[in-house]
Structure formats: C-alpha cells, structure tokens
Amino acid sequence: MAERGRPRSFDRETALRQAMEIFWERGYEGASLADLMAAMKINAPSLYAAFGGKEALFREAVDYYRNTEGSATGKALRAGLTARAAIEGMLMAAAIVLALPGKPTGCLVVLGATNCTPSNRPVDMFLHNLRVDSAQDIRKRLLQGVADGELPIETEVEQMAAYFTTVLHGMSLQARDGATQEALQGVVRTAMLIWPASARRQAAA
Structure with a gap:
C-alpha cells in the first residue's frame, strides 16, 4: 500500500548528517531549531515529522556520528x-x-x-x-x-x-x-x- 500523505522532499540521511555537524560544532543547547532547519534545508513540520523533535534528532545524530x-x-x-x-x-x-x-x-x-x-x-x-x-x-x-x-x-x-x-x-x-x-x-x-x-x-x- 502506498504511503499516505506527501512524500518527503529531502534525503533523510543527508539531512541527518547536516544536523549531526551542527550539533557537533555547537552542542545541543547551542544548536537552535533555526540553525538545524537551515542546515538540513527543511521546515519545522518536516523536521518533526521525520525526526520527532530536537532531542530525538540529537539522539539519532549522535548514533549516526558514532557509526561514521x-x-x-x-x-x-x-x-x-x-x-x-x-x-x-x-x-x-x-x-x-x-x-x-x-x-x-x-x-x-x-x-x-x-x-x-x-x-x-x-x-x-x-x-x-x-x-x-x-x-x-x-x-x-x-x-x-x-x-x-x-x-x-x-x-x-x-x-x-x-x-x-x-x-x-x-x-x-x-x-x-x-x-x-x-x-x-x-x-x-x-x-x-x-x-x-x-x-x-x-x-x-
């Protein structure tokens, strides 16, 4: 069955890598949502839909860092x-x-x-x-x-x-x-x- 809703218009792994580098450079608290969205080239609804929010994104970015x-x-x-x-x-x-x-x-x-x-x-x-x-x-x-x-x-x-x-x-x-x-x-x-x-x-x- 086809996935409902609009398809994502960005590459999730590329966006995750970009988020990882922002967190890596600025730390969790130093990285604002605006910084993250600009680097990932996505808007707030897309960020929350794909990653669940800033903390969830950070945890996933750390896991990605540890594997790369x-x-x-x-x-x-x-x-x-x-x-x-x-x-x-x-x-x-x-x-x-x-x-x-x-x-x-x-x-x-x-x-x-x-x-x-x-x-x-x-x-x-x-x-x-x-x-x-x-x-x-x-x-x-x-x-x-x-x-x-x-x-x-x-x-x-x-x-x-x-x-x-x-x-x-x-x-x-x-x-x-x-x-x-x-x-x-x-x-x-x-x-x-x-x-x-x-x-x-x-x-x-």
Whole structure:
C-alpha cells in the first residue's frame, strides 16, 4: 500500500548528517531549531515529522556520528591484537579524527552537552551513559591484557582505565581549543609511557 500523505522532499540521511555537524560544532543547547532547519534545508513540520523533535534528532545524530566519523576509536580498540596496541591505536585514531580539516573539532559525545540546563538533563545523561560505556570498553580491554599475561597481575586496571579515558576526553577538549593532529599524536606518545615497563619489554622481545 502506498504511503499516505506527501512524500518527503529531502534525503533523510543527508539531512541527518547536516544536523549531526551542527550539533557537533555547537552542542545541543547551542544548536537552535533555526540553525538545524537551515542546515538540513527543511521546515519545522518536516523536521518533526521525520525526526520527532530536537532531542530525538540529537539522539539519532549522535548514533549516526558514532557509526561514521566517531567510529574510528572503537574500531581501533577492538582491532588491537594486544592490549597496548589496542589502547595506543584507539588514542592515535582519536588524534586524527578529533582534528580533521574541514570538520568540527573534538568529539560530539564528549562535548555535545556540557553545562546543560536542568530541562535538558536527559540529553546530558544520554551522553554520560555513552561515555561510561566507552570507559568500560577500555577497562575490559585492559583486563583482557592482564588475563592474557600482557600486563602484570598487579596492574591497577581501574586507575589505568580512568587514566586513558581522561587522556581520550582531554584530547577532545584540546582539539576544540586548536590542537593539531601532530600535537595530539605527541600527547598519545607521552601517555603511553605509563605502560608498565615489564610489559613494554615483553612486547619488544
């Protein structure tokens, strides 16, 4: 049966990508409906009919970001054959994607809803939960490194995971403040110096 009503006169994925870039650049509260409609080239009724409103659009835009521009860090973490390669690869991937020429800088998940008003607390918690999930992925990879004998049994995994999560999130803010890919790569090399010396020697053997 044919869909009732007027057919959409825009490409939904293209509009979603345009919304994602506005949210990425300006954050949830900084992106007005007027900004979004201008970028997406649609009117308010079309936006609400296609996406359900600003918050629903934001959540979908974040999911789209995590599956496109923001996917590189997670892929690198999963692809690393060792715990060290996984963590370093994740951070190096971030150093590239957080400062891509022609794109908003920083990470949408990290910077998209800072200092939200109480009415937008659900948006803040949405991103908070995604960041917690990311930190848990780092923790699990380090625990696997201990189980595989790559890291010493006495490794303080919780502290190490918190450290690398902090580096990852801090790089996002540095990128927003103008840090280049090369500068962020230098941060990664310095951060990896905390890897246990015994594990570094084992990896080099």
